[in-house]
Amino acid sequence: MIRLAAxxxxxxxxxAAGGLMDRTVTFGALAYxxxxxxxxxxxxHPAIVTQAIEYGLGPExxxxxxxxxxxxIDIRDxxxxxxxxxxxxxxxxxxxxxxxxxxxxxxCVLFNGAAQDVENSTVTLAEDAIFxxxxxxxxxxxxxxxxxxxxxxxxxxxxxxxxx
Numbered sequence: 569m570i571r572l573a574a575x576x577x578x579x580x581x582x583x584a585a586g587g588l589m590d591r592t593v594t595f596g597a598l599a600y601x602x603x604x605x606x607x608x609x610x611x612x613h614p615a616i617v618t619q620a621i622e623y624g625l626g627p628e629x630x631x632x633x634x635x636x637x638x639x640x641i642d643i644r645d646x647x648x649x650x651x652x653x654x655x656x657x658x659x660x661x662x663x664x665x666x667x668x669x670x671x672x673x674x675x676c677v678l679f680n681g682a683a684q685d686v687e688n689s690t691v692t693l694a695e696d697a698i699f700x701x702x703x704x705x706x707x708x709x710x711x712x713x714x715x716x717x718x719x720x721x722x723x724x725x726x727x728x729x730x731x732x
Contacts, residue, residue, distance in 0.1 A: 593615055660710050
C-alpha cells in the first residue's frame, strides 16, 4: 500500500513538473532604460499557480513619476494571459523595457522557450518582447495599447523541472 501511495505521489509530481500548475511564482512590474538603474520596480506579489486568476494589479505608488497600470494576470499550465479592467485605457510608454516579470521560484532552468500566441491575442508585441532567463519570464509591453478589449496570450514551453 505504501508503494502504491508513493507511486501515485511521484506520478502527480511528474505531471506537474512539466507545467506551471502548483508552482510558486512572484509577479511584478519593471521599467528601465538601464537595467542597473530602473525607472520603476514594482512590489513582488507571491502566488501559487491554480485554476484561479493569480493577480489583479493596481497602483502601488509613484516612483519617478511612474505607477502600475491596473491589469489582470491569469497563469495557466502552459500559458500566461494578460488583460486589463474596464477602468483603464491608453498606451504604455516605451523605455528599453516596460513590462512584467514572473519569477517562478525554482533552482532549475524552467523554460525551454516562450512566445506570444498571436492568434489568441488582440495586439501584437514586438518580436523581442518576450524572453526568459532561467526561471524568470519577461513580457515587455512598452508601446502597447491597453484597455478592456486587450488580451495578450503568452505560450510557454516548460522544461521537466521538479516542483520546489
